Amino acid sequence: MNDLQYWEQTKQSIIDYAKEIGIDKIGFASADPFTTLKERLLVHREKGYESGFEEPDLEKRTNPELLLDGARSLISIALAYPSKLKNPPKSEPGAYRGILCRAAWGTDYHHVLRDKLDKLTRFIMELEPGARIESMVDTGALSDRAVAERAGIGFVGKNCAIITPEFGSWVYLGELVTNLPLPSDHPIEEGCGDCNICVDACPTGALIQGGQLDAQRCVAYLTQVKDFIPDEFRGKIGNRLYGCDTCQTVCPKNRRIDNDHHAEFQPDPEIAKPLLIPLLQMSNKEFKEKFGQSSSSWRGKKPIQRNAILALAHFKDRTAVPHLERLLFEDPRPVIRGTAAWALGKIGGEQAQEALITAKAKEASPEVVEEIEKGMSMIREQA
Numbered sequence: 255m256n257d258l259q260y261w262e263q264t265k266q267s268i269i270d271y272a273k274e275i276g277i278d279k280i281g282f283a284s285a286d287p288f289t290t291l292k293e294r295l296l297v298h299r300e301k302g303y304e305s306g307f308e309e310p311d312l313e314k315r316t317n318p319e320l321l322l323d324g325a326r327s328l329i330s331i332a333l334a335y336p337s338k339l340k341n342p343p344k345s346e347p348g349a350y351r352g353i354l355c356r357a358a359w360g361t362d363y364h365h366v367l368r369d370k371l372d373k374l375t376r377f378i379m380e381l382e383p384g385a386r387i388e389s390m391v392d393t394g395a396l397s398d399r400a401v402a403e404r405a406g407i408g409f410v411g412k413n414c415a416i417i418t419p420e421f422g423s424w425v426y427l428g429e430l431v432t433n434l435p436l437p438s439d440h441p442i443e444e445g446c447g448d449c450n451i452c453v454d455a456c457p458t459g460a461l462i463q464g465g466q467l468d469a470q471r472c473v474a475y476l477t478q479v480k481d482f483i484p485d486e487f488r489g490k491i492g493n494r495l496y497g498c499d500t501c502q503t504v505c506p507k508n509r510r511i512d513n514d515h516h517a518e519f520q521p522d523p524e525i526a527k528p529l530l531i532p533l534l535q536m537s538n539k540e541f542k543e544k545f546g547q548s549s550s551s552w553r554g555k556k557p558i559q560r561n562a563i564l565a566l567a568h569f570k571d572r573t574a575v576p577h578l579e580r581l582l583f584e585d586p587r588p589v590i591r592g593t594a595a596w597a598l599g600k601i602g603g604e605q606a607q608e609a610l611i612t613a614k615a616k617e618a619s620p621e622v623v624e625e626i627e628k629g630m631s632m633i634r635e636q637a
């Protein structure tokens with residue numbers, strides 16, 4: 255057996271094992287630097303399109319050698335997740351609900367993918383005791399999408415997502431960097447063609463031409479910031495509590511796809527689509543119990559509560575007024591008091607107006623006062 259045959263055989267054993275442990279797709283690529291991506295990332299930075307959640311070192315993001323000495327190959331994996339909620343609970347007057355994006359349904363994908371990558375690593379180490387391997391999912395330096403694209407997992411759509419022929423874009427990605435010279439797969443020769451549906455459907459116009467995103471405008475990003483959401487976007491959040499799926503739900507490549515074969519990713523409908531009002535008074539302990547297993551919990555409970563307030567404003571839910579009033583008077587967090595003031599203004603009515611007047615007289619935080627004034631002016635406009 256020559257070298258190439260040997261590594262082909264090793265690769266096949268890895269593929270077989272990956273299937274055995276429930277990895278939906280696996281692809282192999284060279285660990286050469288991502289030179290085109292580096293140029294794109296620079297432009298991205300210059301234009302202010304970054305979210306701030308990415309690894310800041312562009313060299314590390316685009317050169318696997320800096321993450322593992324002697325890196326030769328990348329092994330990309332994809333796990334498919336569901337896109338449909340079975341028996342979704344109804345959102346109705348007096349019992350309105352928010353929604354978590356699908357990537358936050360079920361068990362936090364970081365744990366599930368890390369576990370699969372650990373198993374894969376142990377398997378490879380048994381085959382090749384001299385191997386060196388680094389594993390990453392989401393929080394690693396590399397662009398998981400760029401690796402997946404190079405390894406033939408899927409193509410990059412105009413919505414930026416890796417779109418696979420089998421599972422649509424509803425896949426989580428992760429990878430291994432190794433010093434083993436495994437034979438590469440080829441990128442998928444497919445694209446979005448003339449289709450522009452996601453770009454047109456984006457609620458905030460965050461998708462700029464094909465494949466590029468201004469993360470500062472992306473609703474998925476905005477739902478995760480800890481501070482006030484800028485005014486121009488507040489009405490666009492709708493009832494989204496964490497993340498946004500619009501550019502994926504409208505994608506024709508995702509039509510009729512529901513990947514419900516991983517039990518870990520099956521959502522609890524009461525978590526995926528929770529009632530809004532109970533979220534407002536949730537203690538830290540309750541938050542941990544309810545959302546601790548979901549990838550939506552990494553920013554803590556404040557952004558989710560703030561978004562729940564915006565969702566109540568979106569529904570103009572009058573039954574929420576006493577709850578918002580209580581937050582405005584009693585909550586120690588300025589973002590929550592201020593957003594509650596804004597929401598009261600949006601919902602309107604006499605009780606909301608009185609609450610704003612009373613709060614203004616005693617509010618010490620200038621930014622909350624500003625929100626109270628915005629609320630009062632919305633009520634004046636409604637009169």
Ligand code: B12
Binds near residue numbers: 399
């Ligand atoms: C920061 C980040 C975010 C930010 C910024 C997203 C973004 N598009 O840049 C925010 C918070 C907005 C976000 C949102 C989401 N994210 Co996110 N995110 C990341 C993270 C940590 C880094 C991404 C990054 O570096 N972005 C900068 C851009 C430039 O890099 P990139 O997207 O990787 O680049 C690819 C394409 O955009 C394209 N590209 C870039 N520039 C250009 C220019 C041209 C001209 C062209 C043609 C292409 C192109 O090329 C790259 C691939 O070769 C990755 C994990 C990781 N380590 O990679 C997850 C990741 C990308 N996110 C993921 C998910 C699931 C989401 C959401 C769907 C979650 C949700 N439902 O809310 C949304 C989708 C938003 C969107 N349309 O991209 C998955 C994507 C899986 C997939 N099938 O593609 C990842 C890979 C996490 C994971 N391990 O599974 N995310």
